[in-house]
């Protein structure tokens with residue numbers, strides 16, 4: 001049990017998720033750094049603890065229903081409240097040379113399984129707990145590649161998965177309206193991580209900034225929006 005506000009971050013072992021854990025830790029949150037691999041998650045949490053933050057590792061694979069079930073069971077039992085959920089875990093499996101007319105169906109299904117169904121499944125469990133405590137901030141880490149207003153060819157699996165995440169943001173935000181639970185989507189920009197690659201233009205600190213901002217919104221903050229650089233962007 002803890003007197004801090006509690007934040008859960010998926011895919012917290014590396015990249016943007018790891019930096020979000022650090023930024024929330026710096027703001028005084030007790031961070032539940034989750035990772036699908038025990039060793040990776042434990043090492044990452046250890047690093048942040050050494051930096052002086054309140055961080056606990058928990059194993060969580062968002063594509064494994066049993067892993068989600070046991071995580072929710074643990075959270076119900078061990079956490080007084082859950083204030084923040086950052087749905088950061090994601091995969092990018094599309095081959096850049098593949099067109100929508102030839103893409104392997106398996107690639108699309110696997111991508112949706114993580115980026116959409118995993119995000120949805122975990123959100124369902126956690127938001128129900130947030131409703132009981134009358135407070136919540138949910139941040140869905142989406143991408144400009146899911147913007148319908150800016151949709152180009154290619155990367156069908158990833159694009160569709162992030163468009164679906166954005167729809168999820170709108171639907172859930174509407175359904176919890178008036179309960180002090182704010183749910184938003186964010187595009188972190190092109191960030192130097194394993195997914196973003198070496199040529200990306202942003203640091204993880206820059207990529208995590210708007211996510212952390214949305215995770216800590218005041219009661220009158222926005223909900224059901226899509227943001228980049230702390231500003232609304234088109235769907």
Ligand SMILES: NC(=O)c1ccc[n+]([C@@H]2O[C@H](COP(=O)([O-])OP(=O)(O)OC[C@H]3O[C@@H](n4cnc5c(N)ncnc54)[C@H](OP(=O)(O)O)[C@@H]3O)[C@@H](O)[C@H]2O)c1
Nearest residue numbers: 011015016061062063088089090143190191193194195196
């Ligand atoms: N980097 C960019 O330029 C960029 C741009 C727009 C949006 N995004 C979004 O930002 C988020 C973070 O991306 P990133 O750049 O930090 O990528 P990354 O370095 O590849 O990290 C992805 C994270 O997701 C985790 N993950 C994948 N599948 C999972 C599962 N089934 N269960 C739990 N964790 C899982 C990975 O765990 P493992 O270490 O075990 O693989 C890793 O921790 C993603 O949602 C991505 O789509 C990134």
